[in-house]
Amino acid sequence: MNIINVDAQRVRRQILGILDAWGMAQDLAEVAADIMVETDLLGVDSHGVSMLMMYEDMRNAGMLSLQARPTVVRDRGCTALLDGGASLGHPVSSMAMQLAIDKALEHGVGVVGVRNSHHFGAAGLYARMASSRGVVGLVTTATRGISLVPPRAAEPVLGTNPLAFAAPAGRNRPFVLDMSTTTVAANKVKVYHLNDKTMPSGWVVDAEGQSVRDPHVGMDYVFKRPDGGLTPLGGALELGSHKGYGLAMMVHILAGTLMGGSFSPIRNRTQKPGDPDNIGHFFMAIDPDAFRDEDAFENDLDAAIDALHATTAANPDEPVLVAGDPEAVTHEQRLREGIPIPQTLDAHIREICSRCGAAYVLQ
Template identity: 40%
Template sequence: MRPELGPYVAAALWRRQMLEILRAWRMSDAHAQVTADVLGAADLMGIDSHGMALLPLYHQQIQDGGATATPIISVVHDRAAVALIDGDAGFGQVPGMMAVELAAERAEKFGIAAVAIRNSNHYGAAGVYVRRLAEQGLIGISTSSVWRAAIVPTGGLEPRLGTNPIAFAAPSARGKPFLLDMATSTAAIGKLKLAQRAETDIPEGWALTREGSPQRDPNLALLDTLLVPLGGHKGYGLAAMVEVLSSVLSGAALTPLRGKPGKRHDVGHFVLALDPAMMRGSRAEFEADLDRMTDALRQTPPANPARPVMVAGDPEYACEAERLSHGIPLPAKLAEQLRGIAEQANAAFLLKEERAST
């Protein structure tokens, strides 16, 4: 039975709407296709904060001059198993997928490959990139810096690091990779925006007030962006590690030194691919053992019988199957934002009829 949670949009129409807006921004068709694929994949997996909901942010960044929809992306260095890409201030999906393709190609040859990206922008959900690698039989790791500081170092009162995501994926013989995708803050900024749209308080421990006490109001949390690192010192350390891989290694802007964002955000990303066959002799041996491990984890006796133990990726795959079948929920506020963006860009707004459906 179709869930009665609100308006739903078929995945194909959802993607068409994104393409209409991206092309209206003068993004090339090839770049628009890649960008829509990455954003749409996040929406299908239930990562709503990193899908089409990003278009209002991207629209604002284009207007502010922090990003361009028409970049000339180039490979700066190409040295066997290592490469560096310059994103020319475009959004990160296209150079991110270029990095995936380069890393996969070189890992097939050398067993391991790493690609860094500089002069980029927000690249969406990090898990989308490593999932693509795992679906090719490779282990994938991806990290990204962020265009503005949001995480407060443990014990501090001002943000110095971005929410700096880490994603890891490993191939499975059953076709659904082990997939971990996490922010290094307790909650990503997108989660605050979702709470703001829903007009609900955020949990204690997500953000701080300017005085350092817990913040529950998502509007004030978004205004101040004083996010708590995941697990205190551990999340702070992981966020700094991501900054090293994404920014220091690539030569992108260092978030702790940014101050107010300049015209170009110069975000950095990092992608690593590893062929497990180089360690195990065959990918099949690795994949079989991974499945044995994850099966053992799922068989852990649950504290609540109604909520069985899962492993990383299980919730996302379940959501993806549901949304491919029933459609993607369209919040009213997002629909209105998209309508306004489409009108400004002279793009067709295709979701108007979906507002009446449930």
């Protein structure tokens, strides 16, 4: 598989060019492009520039209102609710997280929900916004697709329903956990498909609960077929992860039900052509100073992270890592060497540019 490494600013220009050709307002497009490029720099290739293919499909189906601006529906002290206007989820989610942080710095805690949104990229990007401003962040989102196969089931019923958590340290990098409630995110299967790379066992199962390792067959099970799909967090279907399944539903209750977002199994039965997805998001920020003396939280977290890093490694050449470490290393590397773009993805982007009239600038 041929791969080109592309400078991050060039990738950003490419995304902006396409979003502009699609009619997205410039300031909103810049927010979306910044988040998508930062996602790729962190190594989360499933949620960055490769999402343009899905966004094009959604736009062609009349589901996206790219000129819409986020609006505040309710604002009550330490809580608020925003409406995304059925546009891409990045701008409204960035606004919601920053508002939650502002409220946390004023009240000690801030909780902001979003309704009527679409896919917002990687949840970890918004949690990182909180830690960069010195507060703890928790982010969850409902999802568009149906891909999680519950224990004892032969068909999927929930989405990947991710969550992310970030906490600021003092000397160390922030602790950042970014995860789906399935064994792996659905779009990770897409990355293996684009790279024509065999998937690990246990990610995707067929209707009989047998592992699917061919990424092209896996794409069908995750994105097209009504049977089979992704395994719940905690193990393959035959093992049955009721906790992972329950966690996925908990995330939906917070981000979907609480915010007035849709429930994908019901939405997919009732959604008319051109109807938006009405995805819900949940953002919470906590100011450590509301509970601890100044710098006490960060100092204690530093001590905890130091203890984890000091754990005896099974292989001296592979030191013990803490959540957030791999992404930070990848970020530094990709800033130097560029973002890897598989030949298949590059071809898709060329085609998108041709269809919408945007200039192709990756090479």
